Amino acid sequence: MSDKQKTLKQDISISGIGLHTGCKVNMTIKPAPENHWFVFKRVDLPEQPTIDANVDNVTTTKRGTTLEQNGAEINTTEHVLAALVGMGVDNALIEIDGPEIPILDGSARQYVNAIEAVGIKEQEADRNYLVIKENLTFEDPEKHVEMLIVPQDEFRLTVMVDYKSPLLGTQHASMYHIGEFQKEISSCRTFVFLREVEALFKAGLIKGGDVDNAIVMVDEEVSPERLQELQTLFNKPEIKVEGIGYLNNLELRFRNEPARHKLLDIVGDLALVGQPIKGHVLAGRPGHAANVAFAKVIKKHFKKDKRAVPTFDLDAEPVYDINDIMNLLPPPSFFIGR
Ligand SMILES: [Zn+2]
Numbered sequence: 001m002s003d004k005q006k007t008l009k010q011d012i013s014i015s016g017i018g019l020h021t022g023c024k025v026n027m028t029i030k031p032a033p034e035n036h037w038f039v040f041k042r043v044d045l046p047e048q049p050t051i052d053a054n055v056d057n058v059t060t061t062k063r064g065t066t067l068e069q070n071g072a073e074i075n076t077t078e079h080v081l082a083a084l085v086g087m088g089v090d091n092a093l094i095e096i097d098g099p100e101i102p103i104l105d106g107s108a109r110q111y112v113n114a115i116e117a118v119g120i121k122e123q124e125a126d127r128n129y130l131v132i133k134e135n136l137t138f139e140d141p142e143k144h145v146e147m148l149i150v151p152q153d154e155f156r157l158t159v160m161v162d163y164k165s166p167l168l169g170t171q172h173a174s175m176y177h178i179g180e181f182q183k184e185i186s187s188c189r190t191f192v193f194l195r196e197v198e199a200l201f202k203a204g205l206i207k208g209g210d211v212d213n214a215i216v217m218v219d220e221e222v223s224p225e226r227l228q229e230l231q232t233l234f235n236k237p238e239i240k241v242e243g244i245g246y247l248n249n250l251e252l253r254f255r256n257e258p259a260r261h262k263l264l265d266i267v268g269d270l271a272l273v274g275q276p277i278k279g280h281v282l283a284g285r286p287g288h289a290a291n292v293a294f295a296k297v298i299k300k301h302f303k304k305d306k307r308a309v310p311t312f313d314l315d316a317e318p319v320y321d322i323n324d325i326m327n328l329l330p331p332p333s334f335f336i337g338r
Pocket residue numbers: 078079190261265
């Protein structure tokens with residue numbers, strides 16, 4: 001893969017429902033010029049405000065990553081951003097006529113398939129990588145979350161999850177380089193425990209929720225009465241679960257699909273650093289809050305780095321004009337009498 005920046009060859013259109021808002025939205029992902037990175041545009045609002053995919057714009061990480069800028073909000077940004085980064089796209093404009101990115105089947109598969117269908121094209125400018133040269137860490141001891149990035153010539157991730165659940169237990173997933181994203185990671189769906197999804201539904205917090213856009217895990221016995229209740233709640237005539245397992249006995253796409261989905265979310269959330277990364281991320285029990293905090297650590301480090309190591313090209317032509325400097329000085333009268 002060359003190290004030139006890339007964008008889409010054509011527009012992509014995708015429609016679907018936002019998981020939390022329940023809004024039906026239409027989205028068009030468009031090619032964008034060099035050094036543009038990813039920008040969302042709320043075409044449903046007056047003046048069509050834009051929201052940069054920048055970690056400084058994150059307002060909440062409850063059940064997904066939400067960005068806000070120019071008075072506009074965009075929810076659940078992680079899966080579409082993961083798909084773009086995972087397919088090697090550097091620049092895209094994501095136009096959307098609602099407040100939330102569609103959840104689709106809970107993975108990034110449909111986005112990846114659409115990107116593959118239109119193809120990507122190389123641009124003139126080189127990629128500007130954030131090259132990790134020293135270890136950077138983020139820890140949240142209370143939640144037992146640890147994140148670390150170490151030097152590595154590829155964007156590589158190793159993720160460990162550990163839930164106090166007999167169904168999920170400890171899982172591990174890895175991606176050795178971004179070229180593995182499409183086949184190994186993109187189809188992995190988000191997951192939720194049945195008791196969580198029930199509570200969220202009852203609280204009206206997952207209006208667009210459906211048992212088909214997440215892996216619903218059942219790690220406790222469900223009585224026939226509760227199953228009846230769930231059918232009404234989810235508006236599904238047939239909800240099946242036999243003992244401990246998955247709702248509707250769905251087939252996992254990979255044995256460790258939940259851990260792979262956590263990896264997908266990290267790729268999407270670290271896109272908010274604003275540049276492609278060369279480094280190896282090791283994450284223990286990550287979530288959106290930790291991913292975003294870690295993205296801030298990385299971004300801050302590089303900002304500091306730039307200030308600390310100024311570079312001067314002594315052979316370069318001076319970029320200033322002597323007349324401009326004279327104009328900056330106070331007028332001659334200022335000096336009189338001093
Ligand atoms: Zn996710």
